[in-house]
Amino acid sequence: MIALNEEPKLVTLINTTEDAFARQVCESYGDKAENLLEILHAVQYEHGFISDGALRTIAYQVNISRAEIHGVVSFYHDYKREKQARQTIKICRAEACQAVGVDSLIKEAEQNFDVKLDGGGKEIALQAAYCLGNCALGPAVMIDNELYGRVDIEKLKHISMKHREGSRS
Amino acid sequence: MSVKVYVPCDAAALSVGADDVAAKIAKLGGDKVDIIRNGSRGMLWLEPLVEVETPKGRVAYGPVTSKDVESLFETDFLKGGDHELGHGLTEHIPYFKNQERLTFARVGVIDPLDINAYEANGGIAGLTKALKMTPEDIVEEVLKSGLRGRGGAGFPTGIKWKTALAQTDSQKYMCANADEGDSGTFADRMLMEGDPFSLIEGMVIGGLGIEADTGYIYIRSEYPHAIKTMRKAIEIWENKGLSGRHDDGTPRFKLHVRVGAGAYICGEESSMLESLEGKRGQVKVKPPIPAIKGLFDKPTIVNNVLTLGSVPFILANGASAYAEYGQGRSKGTQPFQLAGDIKQGGLVEKAFGVTLDELVNNYGGGTRSGRPIKAVQAGGPLGGYIAPKGFNVEMGYETLAEQGAMLGHGGLVVYNDTTNMAKMARYAMEFCEIESCGKCTPCRVGSVRGKETIDKIMAGNNVAANVEILEDLCDLMEEASLCAMGGLTPMPVRTAMKIFPDEFKGPVKEAAE
Ligand SMILES: Cc1cc2nc3c(=O)[nH]c(=O)nc-3n(C[C@H](O)[C@H](O)[C@H](O)COP(=O)(O)O)c2cc1C
Ligand code: SF4
Ligand code: FES
Numbered sequence: 290m291i292a293l294n295e296e297p298k299l300v301t302l303i304n305t306t307e308d309a310f311a312r313q314v315c316e317s318y319g320d321k322a323e324n325l326l327e328i329l330h331a332v333q334y335e336h337g338f339i340s341d342g343a344l345r346t347i348a349y350q351v352n353i354s355r356a357e358i359h360g361v362v363s364f365y366h367d368y369k370r371e372k373q374a375r376q377t378i379k380i381c382r383a384e385a386c387q388a389v390g391v392d393s394l395i396k397e398a399e400q401n402f403d404v405k406l407d408g409g410g411k412e413i414a415l416q417a418a419y420c421l422g423n424c425a426l427g428p429a430v431m432i433d434n435e436l437y438g439r440v441d442i443e444k445l446k447h448i449s450m451k452h453r454e455g456s457r458s
Numbered sequence: 459m460s461v462k463v464y465v466p467c468d469a470a471a472l473s474v475g476a477d478d479v480a481a482k483i484a485k486l487g488g489d490k491v492d493i494i495r496n497g498s499r500g501m502l503w504l505e506p507l508v509e510v511e512t513p514k515g516r517v518a519y520g521p522v523t524s525k526d527v528e529s530l531f532e533t534d535f536l537k538g539g540d541h542e543l544g545h546g547l548t549e550h551i552p553y554f555k556n557q558e559r560l561t562f563a564r565v566g567v568i569d570p571l572d573i574n575a576y577e578a579n580g581g582i583a584g585l586t587k588a589l590k591m592t593p594e595d596i597v598e599e600v601l602k603s604g605l606r607g608r609g610g611a612g613f614p615t616g617i618k619w620k621t622a623l624a625q626t627d628s629q630k631y632m633c634a635n636a637d638e639g640d641s642g643t644f645a646d647r648m649l650m651e652g653d654p655f656s657l658i659e660g661m662v663i664g665g666l667g668i669e670a671d672t673g674y675i676y677i678r679s680e681y682p683h684a685i686k687t688m689r690k691a692i693e694i695w696e697n698k699g700l701s702g703r704h705d706d707g708t709p710r711f712k713l714h715v716r717v718g719a720g721a722y723i724c725g726e727e728s729s730m731l732e733s734l735e736g737k738r739g740q741v742k743v744k745p746p747i748p749a750i751k752g753l754f755d756k757p758t759i760v761n762n763v764l765t766l767g768s769v770p771f772i773l774a775n776g777a778s779a780y781a782e783y784g785q786g787r788s789k790g791t792q793p794f795q796l797a798g799d800i801k802q803g804g805l806v807e808k809a810f811g812v813t814l815d816e817l818v819n820n821y822g823g824g825t826r827s828g829r830p831i832k833a834v835q836a837g838g839p840l841g842g843y844i845a846p847k848g849f850n851v852e853m854g855y856e857t858l859a860e861q862g863a864m865l866g867h868g869g870l871v872v873y874n875d876t877t878n879m880a881k882m883a884r885y886a887m888e889f890c891e892i893e894s895c896g897k898c899t900p901c902r903v904g905s906v907r908g909k910e911t912i913d914k915i916m917a918g919n920n921v922a923a924n925v926e927i928l929e930d931l932c933d934l935m936e937e938a939s940l941c942a943m944g945g946l947t948p949m950p951v952r953t954a955m956k957i958f959p960d961e962f963k964g965p966v967k968e969a970a971e
Binding site: 321322324326327329330351360361364365366367384385386387388389418419420421422423424425426427429431434436437438439 | 469470472473474502503505638639640641642643644647679680681682683716717718719720721722733734735736737738739740754795796797798799800803804826827835839869871872873874877882885889892893895
């Protein structure tokens with residue numbers, strides 16, 4: 290529960306669980322609304338997505354309405370409102386990667402990992418990216434913030450496995 | 459004496475195994491080698507490009523995989539020995555040698571976070587001069603250099619700065635636009651990862667010029683390596699007191715890094731400023747222009763990374779040294795980025811006036827696949843297609859515009875003959891649909907209608923009528939969109955239709971593999 294104070298705004302927040310981590314993050318950013326993107330990044334980095342509880346906590350801490358924070362979160366592609374797969378493979382489907390056949394790589398990856406592009410997944414998810422800045426060495430892929438170039442399906446299977454093993458150890 | 463061996467830490471080099479190569483060299487070389495992690499020389503098809511320092515100069519080997527390292531040691535590469543991956547002296551490789559590197563002078567040469575190496579290679583000279591100049595003189599120097607914005611619109615930087623300087627507010631901001639969302643572009647990333655101090659120096663000089671004491675660098679979240687490097691570089695810079703200090707020890711010019719959240723439109727400056735304030739990145743109506751009323755309603759300069767990264771050279775060497783390069787109203791140099799199906803992809807910094815043919819065929823060496831080139835898309839997702847018969851165009855803002863194309867951020871994406879142009883046109887509309895900020899109908903709804911109409915054309919439904927609808931839709935988007943997202947999406951669509959009309963006549967047979 291959020292500590293009660295005289296703010297009437299709390300009425301909307303009653304019955305919701307407070308996200309202690311989100312509150313700490315907000316405090317470390319001075320509870321300022323202008324730092325909202327940074328706050329959301331930090332919370333998502335910790336939890337993998339932004340939960341209802343986190344959203345309410347942040348809105349309260351930085352003093353903006355729920356509608357406003359929903360507006361921000363839904364505007365940006367990075368922010369996720371649901372729990373994400375254990376591994377997210379970002380595949381660039383922008384022009385320079387299309388020019389070197391990323392469309393077929395995506396089809397092969399969908400088949401191999403048995404998921405659809407941008408269709409979620411429990412273990413592995415394939416997410417479309419729109420340029421990863423590796424356009425001379427496409428097709429480009431990013432996993433756990435690590436960039437890969439000249440990726441074909443064999444290389445993709447290999448790096449996906451490597452990252453899954455890495456995260457277990 | 460240990461031998462200096464350079465292994466790039468640029469994200470593109472890392473993407474093809476540079477870390478493994480560095481580890482292997484360290485393991486086999488022991489204390490015989492002193493490994494330096496430099497930026498990339500921009501010859502990306504040769505990455506990981508390993509360089510060894512010899513009395514004659516740096517000798518290049520590439521592309522090196524960790525499996526090749528053993529054989530490199532066997533051929534005595536520490537003395538520059540011959541090897542099948544050897545290319546001789548790096549600076550004699552024609553691709554590199556024939557460039558005019560002003561903005562990228564240090565990229566690939568030094569350890570990006572070695573401030574002493576930065577200074578020893580010409581860094582800080584511009585700032586030193588600027589510190590002795592009045593704000594008016596700084597702005598005048600930039601104005602005289604002819605420098606224009608490298609983010610896409612090509613607006614003269616000095617004029618923008620002059621407007622901001624004329625504002626009397628005590629708080630002003632200097633912002634770097636590092637949202638680099640255009641497919642086929644990576645020069646901002648390479649500069650931030652390879653020579654981050656040059657961007658910082660450019661911003662500090664800009665701060666002196668417009669009398670701003672606070673700066674923001676807005677970097678897209680797809681660039682984790684650049685974010686890390688910029689943050690470290692700022693720390694090093696500020697610890698050294700290079701921005702000067704207030705009495706309480708805090709820097710006189712305070713720089714912050716802000717990370718985007720996956721929205722192409724946040725590269726548009728008013729959207730970027732909204733995003734910097736923690737809001738939705740919705741585009742705002744101009745006027746007021748940011749130089750008068752920008753971030754937190756204060757006078758704000760937004761410049762592209764390459765624009766700001768060119769400022770230290772201009773201050774250090776004088777406006778005329780910069781304006782000597784280029785042609786017509788396109789002064790100086792442009793870091794071109796060769797991408798897509800290209801044999802020798804990478805970064806080529808040349809004075810304006812170089813032909814597209816020279817870039818794509820001489821530097822780029824044609825396609826990586828070995829197939830004939832069908833077209834080049836210049837200037838990113840909002841830029842036009844140019845077919846090989848137009849390759850003699852000289853690269854410049856106006857010369858490209860005459861061809862119905864644009865320079866944009868200097869990206870060139872090469873497509874081979876198997877490319878389905880109707881599919882590319884459809885993608886342009888789809889991209890606009892995905893990335894539209896939603897503020898105006900022609901862009902938000904027009905892109906969806908555009909995509910559906912191209913689907914009908916591709917399926918062979920009422921082709922002539924639908925082509926006409928598509929043309930009308932393009933007219934509407936061009937005329938009635940608030941910003942260039944909706945306003946320029948028709949450019950790739952229309953150039954594709956104009957150059958390849960036969961591909962907009964119904965189902966195309968899949969080209970032979
Ligand atoms: C849809 C859209 C996307 C843009 N993306 C970028 C970008 O990623 N980087 C950039 O510097 N400018 C981008 N711009 C241009 C900016 O609005 C602005 O003109 C530029 O940052 C100004 O800096 P400059 O004068 O140094 O070019 C974009 C414009 C539009 C309409
Ligand atoms: S043209 Fe598109 S991106 Fe630009 S303001 Fe309108 S809706 Fe937003
Ligand atoms: S287009 Fe795929 S990395 Fe740039």
